[in-house]
Amino acid sequence: NAGVMQNPRHLVRRRGQEARLRCSPMKGHSHVYWYRQLPEEGLKFMVYLQKENIIDESGMPKERFSAEFPKEGPSILRIQQVVRGDSAAYFCASATGSYEQYFGPGTRLTVT
Amino acid sequence: DAKTTQPTSMDCAEGRAANLPCNHSTISGNEYVYWYRQIHSQGPQYIIHGLKNNETNEMASLIITEDRKSSTLILPHATLRDTAVYYCIVRVAGGSGGGADGLTFGKGTHLIIQP
Numbered sequence A: 001n002a003g004v005m006q007n008p009r010h011l012v013r014r015r016g017q018e019a020r021l022r023c024s025p026m027k028g029h030s031h032v033y034w035y036r037q038l039p040e041e042g043l044k045f046m047v048y049l050q051k052e053n054i055i056d057e058s059g060m061p062k063e064r065f066s067a068e069f070p071k072e073g074p075s076i077l078r079i080q081q082v083v084r085g086d087s088a089a090y091f092c093a094s095a096t097g098s099y100e101q102y103f104g105p106g107t108r109l110t111v112t
Numbered sequence B: 001d002a003k004t005t006q007p008t009s010m011d012c013a014e015g016r017a018a019n020l021p022c023n024h025s026t027i028s029g030n031e032y033v034y035w036y037r038q039i040h041s042q043g044p045q046y047i048i049h050g051l052k053n054n055e056t057n058e059m060a061s062l063i064i065t066e067d068r069k070s071s072t073l074i075l076p077h078a079t080l081r082d083t084a085v086y087y088c089i090v091r092v093a094g095g096s097g098g099g100a101d102g103l104t105f106g107k108g109t110h111l112i113i114q115p
Helices: none
Strands: A005-007 A010-013 A019-026 A031-037 A043-050 A054-055 A065-068 A077-081 A088-095 A105-112 B008-012 B019-023 B030-039 B045-050 B061-063 B070-075 B084-092 B108-113
Touching: A005 A088, A010 A019, A019 A088, A019 A105, A031 A077, A043 A065, A043 A077, A054 B045, A105 B030, B008 B019, B019 B030, B019 B084, B019 B108, B030 B061, B045 B061, B045 B070
Parallel strands: A010 A105, B008 B108
Antiparallel strands: A005 A019, A019 A077, A031 A043, A031 A088, A043 A054, A065 A077, A088 A105, B019 B070, B030 B045, B030 B084, B061 B070, B084 B108
């Protein structure tokens, strides 16, 4: 059973460009979570999605950030018009909805 | 979710048991204690969780005090690969009754295994 997959693993964007981060949950998992880890800081919850629904986006910045988890395909975290402060590691986790979350390897976003 | 308090860092000799404490004095009756760890630059890894009984799996043991105000994660034979930041998280269990929300990570304990 493959684990949570994220791609790309590393992404470099210039200021003002768009960043798209993809997350494929573990087989059978219908719950997806996105977290952000800024340099030298802890992990912060961003958004929680189930198939085609955003359940909790209380940790998402109000502007430029969006997330989706379509019926088919991976979950996407989209950052429009990136700024240097968006440089961070973005982790996705999946779960069956009970108990433990399983994390992917992360996407390292660098904004130049 | 209840707040947790952990030491900032700890050292342990390779091959010895590593005992990581966590205080959660405001824990509610329906909240579980979870442990995750993050090895440098990797995604967090689930270790173990429990409600009130002690738990053991292939990675670790979790000892929860009778009043549930504190717990200890035990790595029985620490290796260099166990060097990581360990997070103690208290949250309501998931499932149809709710609680399948995002995790709140604190600063954790940086465990350093010495050769």
